[in-house]
Amino acid sequence: MKDINILTPRGQTLTPFLSISDHTALILSAMFLLFVLSVPKYNIPAVISYASFPLLLITAADLPVKPLLHRLLLLSPFVLIMAAANPWLDRRPFLDLFGITVSGGVISGLVLVLKTMVAMTALQLLTHLVPFNRLAFALKGVGVPELFVTQLLLVYRYSFLLAEEARSMKKARDMRSFGGKGKGLFTTAKLIGSLLIRTTSRAEKIYMAMTARGFHSGFVEKKATPLFTGVDIASLVVSFLGFLVVRMVFIH
Amino acid sequence: MHVADALLSPVVAGAFWAVSASLIGFSAQQVSLEEDGSKTPLMGVLGAFVFAAQMINFTIPGTGSGGHLGGGLLLTILLGPHRAFLALASVLVIQSLFFADGGLLALGCNLFNLAFIPAFIAFPFIYRVFAGNSASPVRRATGSMAAAIAALLTGALCVVLETTLSGITELPFSSFLLFMLPIHLAIGIVEGLVTLAVVSFVMKTEPALLATQPASSKPRFIPLLFTLAALIGGGVVSSFSSSLPDGLEWAMARVSQQEKVYGRGDNVHDLFASLQARTAFLPDYSFKISDKAVEKTATSASSLNSGTSVSGIIGSLLVLLLAGSAGFVLRKGSPYGQRGIANSGAK
Numbered sequence: 001m002k003d004i005n006i007l008t009p010r011g012q013t014l015t016p017f018l019s020i021s022d023h024t025a026l027i028l029s030a031m032f033l034l035f036v037l038s039v040p041k042y043n044i045p046a047v048i049s050y051a052s053f054p055l056l057l058i059t060a061a062d063l064p065v066k067p068l069l070h071r072l073l074l075l076s077p078f079v080l081i082m083a084a085a086n087p088w089l090d091r092r093p094f095l096d097l098f099g100i101t102v103s104g105g106v107i108s109g110l111v112l113v114l115k116t117m118v119a120m121t122a123l124q125l126l127t128h129l130v131p132f133n134r135l136a137f138a139l140k141g142v143g144v145p146e147l148f149v150t151q152l153l154l155v156y157r158y159s160f161l162l163a164e165e166a167r168s169m170k171k172a173r174d175m176r177s178f179g180g181k182g183k184g185l186f187t188t189a190k191l192i193g194s195l196l197i198r199t200t201s202r203a204e205k206i207y208m209a210m211t212a213r214g215f216h217s218g219f220v221e222k223k224a225t226p227l228f229t230g231v232d233i234a235s236l237v238v239s240f241l242g243f244l245v246v247r248m249v250f251i252h
Numbered sequence: 253m254h255v256a257d258a259l260l261s262p263v264v265a266g267a268f269w270a271v272s273a274s275l276i277g278f279s280a281q282q283v284s285l286e287e288d289g290s291k292t293p294l295m296g297v298l299g300a301f302v303f304a305a306q307m308i309n310f311t312i313p314g315t316g317s318g319g320h321l322g323g324g325l326l327l328t329i330l331l332g333p334h335r336a337f338l339a340l341a342s343v344l345v346i347q348s349l350f351f352a353d354g355g356l357l358a359l360g361c362n363l364f365n366l367a368f369i370p371a372f373i374a375f376p377f378i379y380r381v382f383a384g385n386s387a388s389p390v391r392r393a394t395g396s397m398a399a400a401i402a403a404l405l406t407g408a409l410c411v412v413l414e415t416t417l418s419g420i421t422e423l424p425f426s427s428f429l430l431f432m433l434p435i436h437l438a439i440g441i442v443e444g445l446v447t448l449a450v451v452s453f454v455m456k457t458e459p460a461l462l463a464t465q466p467a468s469s470k471p472r473f474i475p476l477l478f479t480l481a482a483l484i485g486g487g488v489v490s491s492f493s494s495s496l497p498d499g500l501e502w503a504m505a506r507v508s509q510q511e512k513v514y515g516r517g518d519n520v521h522d523l524f525a526s527l528q529a530r531t532a533f534l535p536d537y538s539f540k541i542s543d544k545a546v547e548k549t550a551t552s553a554s555s556l557n558s559g560t561s562v563s564g565i566i567g568s569l570l571v572l573l574l575a576g577s578a579g580f581v582l583r584k585g586s587p588y589g590q591r592g593i594a595n596s597g598a599k
Contacts, residue, residue, distance in 0.1 A: 033357045037262045041420055045568035052575030059579025074352050079256045082421045089422035097562060105422055112420060115258035119355050126356075127349050135349070145280035147292070148338055154296020155303075155342045162297070162304035170308045180311060185319075185442070188310035189449030192321060195308070196330075196450065197458050199301040203294040210293060250568060 022130050022138035024232040028239055029126045035243040036118050039251065042094065042107050046250035047114040053242070054121045061129075068124055072117050079116050083109035132156050141227060158202075166195060253404075253436070254347070254362050255411055257355030261418035268414065269360030275368055276341055279334040291335060298327055299339040303346075312442055319442050324370030325400050326447045329379065330461065333371040340367035361414050365407040374403035392455075393448050400444030401437065408436035 020028075032053060039046040058065065090105030130138065133153060140149045169191055177183050228236075257265070283291075302323040309318045323343075328336035344362050347353040354362045383395030412428045415421055421428065454461050 030356060033257060033355070034262050037257060037260060037265060037357060045564035048565065048568035049571045052572045055572060056575040056579045056582075059576050060582040061579075062583055071352055076254065076256050076353070078254070079258060082259060082415070082423065086422045089424075095562070108420075108422065112258050116256050116355075119257040119357075120352050123349060123352075123356055132346075132349070145277060147280040147283055148276055148342065150292060151295055151299065151338050151342045152345060154293060155299035155339070156346060158297045158300035159303045159346070162300045163307060166304035166307045173308075183311045185310045185313055185445055186449050188308055189446050190453050191308055192305045192446070193450045193453030193457070195305060196301060196454060197461070199297050199304075200294065200458075200461055203297040206293040206297065207290050211289075215289070246571075250564065 019231070020235050021141075021227075021229065021232050022134045023141040024228065024235060025126060025130055026135065026138050026142065028236060029122055031236070031240060032122055032243060033119055035247060036115055036122070038247070039111065039115065041111055042104060043251060044107060044111055044114065046246065047111055047118060049246045049250050050243075051114070051118045051121070052246075054118065054125055057125055058121075063125070063128060068121060071124055072120060076116070079112060083112040085109075086112070158206075162195070162199060165198065169195060253365065253407055253411060253439075254344075254354035255358045255365070255414060257358045259415050259418060259420050260358055260361060261420065262357070264414055264418045265357040265360060267360075268364050269357070272341075272360040272363035272368070275337060275363070275372075279337045282334040283338065291331075295331060295335050295339045296342075298330060299342045302327065302340075302343050310446075319439075321446050321450075322366075322404075322439075322443045324366060325374060325379065325396070325403060325443065326450055328371045328375040329447070329451060333375055336375075337367050337371040340371065361410070365410045365414075369406050369410070370399075370403040373406060374399040378402050389452065392451060396448035396451060397441070397444035400447055401440035404436040404440030404443060405433060408432040 032050075036047070036050050039050065057063070058068070086109035087103055087105035090103060090108060092104045093101045094104040094107050095102040127135070133156075136149050136152045136156075139152070140146060173182060173188070173191060302321075305323060306320045309320045311317075312319045324336075324340055327339055330336070331339060341363050344354065344359065344366060348355055348359055348362070379395040379399035381395070382398055383392045409429070409432075412425065412432055416423075416425050416428065423431070451462070
């Protein structure tokens with residue numbers, strides 16, 4: 001993934017077909033999700049058809065399928081409970097499938113799970129094709145305040161460092177714990193408190209280092225770049241028409 | 253408690269997006285007015301701290317099951333409402349993009365439920381009222397517990413409202429609420445206890461940390477304005493949208509001066525219609541409802557409205573297959589088709 005990002009021009013997302021700006025990729029993803037969300041709750045064909053767009057990207061870009069599938073297994077338990085409840089609550093016969101009557105609840109539950117999977121895949125593709133730092137700058141391009149973009153970049157950067165620290169603290173606690181002792185809420189709260197104090201002292205050092213390097217209020221570059229090129233506008237229009245065609249064919 | 257994209261209708265998601273985006277703008281403006289650059293990295297690392305702290309799980313007393321810190325209230329106690337909202341919002345954005353918690357369009361709802369409520373409702377209206385600036389452990393304990401429980405219960409109520417307004421689930425409002433509230437009451441108690449324990453620890457070891465947030469001089473009706481906007485956006489607009497045609501249908505109806513768009517009946521249209529009828533191997537996506545279904549649906553007051561049928565499903569699977577195959581063909585002509593790049597992208 002890294003190599004692809006190096007090869008793409010700065011601030012451009014290399015899709016399998018053409019190079020579009022990062023904020024266009026972001027808008028395109030949001031547009032796609034809006035179309036997926038607007039699928040009525042009993043319409044399986046429309047959701048399956050919308051899945052063809054991420055599938056086209058995956059196959060054309062030769063993206064790794066295994067991690068994507070692995071991520072799909074992490075379906076929110078909340079969604080699964082909601083989907084599982086539908087067959088019990090909506091037992092109206094809906095579809096005759098080779099002599100078996102399928103209820104409306106089964107269909108709407110299935111649509112819910114499929115919609116989640118398609119939406120998750122689309123988001124995974126966005127994060128695969130656009131590295132996070134460029135995604136944050138793209139947010140600035142669509143009007144997100146600079147302070148929030150800086151905040152996103154800092155959280156992303158320091159999550160990895162603090163996660164490492166938290167992992168070693170947890171490991172140290174677990175190694176000293178016998179029969180689950182020392183893993184209780186109040187003991188762990190002290191551990192979290194220590195992590196918090198270490199974090200804030202780290203923040204002071206970071207601020208001093210940042211100030212020494214000329215930091216004022218944000219990291220976002222001031223360089224003006226055109227928001228949309230002809231390719232961007234064409235991609236947005238063509239994608240919109242593609243999503244609309246699926247809607248018109250499969251949603252009555 | 254993250255709401256997933258699929259549980260929301262575009263109207264509800266859009267309304268909450270608008271409210272949460274305004275809140276980000278409002279909070280960023282308030283923070284900029286403070287002109288205190290030293291707190292920018294503090295906000296950043298405290299956002300990252302939430303991720304890290306969530307990795308350290310603990311045993312919940314009396315149950316034996318595990319839990320972790322949520323962090324919404326703790327961050328607000330440390331940073332104040334505006335900075336905490338931005339820090340929590342950044343955590344939620346990263347969670348939605350990389351951890352499949354929630355989704356891009358559900359972000360508006362998740363920011364409202366998990367960041368706005370602890371930062372702008374639970375903290376100023378409950379924690380501050382009970383705990384104030386006093387060092388009294390009893391007041392701090394009451395404030396932490398009450399605020400954490402209220403934040404979790406209000407958040408759960410909002411999840412139920414947003415999902416019910418979206419019309420995705422079959423669960424009735426009251427049953428859904430009865431299912432959600434007891435669970436979130438328990439989570440709220442645990443969150444309150446951890447928050448209290450961490451705040452007490454910090455109070456003993458680094459009391460200066462708790463004095464970093466400025467005393468709010470802003471009028472308290474601002475959070476209420478945003479709540480009102482969310483309710484109007486999510487509730488009123490979605491109730492209209494369910495009975496009114498969508499934008500495309502409305503425009504078509506205006507243009508054609510009739511409710512449904514029919515064929516014009518001219519020769520060319522008829523020719524293509526008959527051609528389509530002859531060539532279609534999966535004609536019409538209307539339902540093939542069983543005889544029993546027809547009887548039951550006839551007696552039922554409500555009717556199901558969708559395009560799902562066996563032929564529809566087969567048709568959509570063919571579209572999927574076609575798209576997958578087209579991808580393989582296109583790969584050869586794309587930069588990903590070159591072996592080196594393709595491999596580096598895949599590994």
